[in-house]
């Protein structure tokens with residue numbers, strides 16, 4: 001077990017997909033994980049607890065500050081502190097294929113509410129707990145869709161990466177680092193079915209495959225480690241080399 005043993009980690013959007021896998025991987029490295037999801041995450045929590053120390057589920061709507069405050073209170077009540085926050089919850093409604101011109105306002109607002117305001121709420125509520133503990137690692141889960149800016153999802157992730165820099169500058173003096181990971185196409189994309197031209201994109205990935213949860217987790221575990229204590233404000237692209245020029 002490494003630096004994560006005994007750490008207390010909140011992962012938002014952990015009921016399914018990448019968040020669920022991240023919970024299992026953090027737990028397997030000895031962390032107590034709080035799985036925060038708008039839907040019931042008890043099955044994912046049980047799976048994570050089987051691989052490591054005790055984990056809990058706290059049903060949370062990240063867009064609602066009161067709900068996020070209750071998440072922090074439940075974490076403190078259970079584990080006494082907070083070390084790591086993984087802002088993973090996100091909405092991706094673009095399979096419905098809206099651009100900017102035709103994006104319905106409800107899709108636009110819902111995307112920004114989860115992908116940006118949700119991160120804001122969790123950040124504002126988590127930092128006082130991390131200050132108290134004298135240690136903090138915050139990782140925002142972005143996407144290489146941030147590079148194109150062609151829909152509400154990509155634009156929200158673009159803003160998230162800039163927000164990461166601003167957060168890093170704000171809380172560095174408190175020994176809290178803030179970084180983002182910027183995944184490309186991953187096994188959980190729903191990409192296969194939903195992304196136009198998936199096979200052509202796959203052929204252009206230098207490492208010849210889509211990413212796995214483990215690929216992303218390895219980077220996050222590094223960013224959470226003591227060795228990464230001087231790394232902050234980074235947007236770490238993890239895409240098998242697809243975006244190299």
Ligand SMILES: NC(=O)c1ccc[n+]([C@@H]2O[C@H](COP(=O)([O-])OP(=O)(O)OC[C@H]3O[C@@H](n4cnc5c(N)ncnc54)[C@H](O)[C@@H]3O)[C@@H](O)[C@H]2O)c1
Pocket residue numbers: 012013014015016017018019036037038039060061062063087088089090091092114118141142143144182183184185186187188189190191
């Ligand atoms: N899957 C990929 O290939 C891929 C690629 C690049 C980036 N990402 C990013 O990785 C993260 C996870 O992606 P995924 O594909 O596993 O997502 P997903 O859609 O499978 O899961 C998202 C989770 O967030 C939860 N959620 C939604 N709204 C919420 C709210 N208001 N409060 C709390 N929880 C809420 C959902 O219930 C769900 O469990 C996202 O930030 C996504 O943008 C994913």
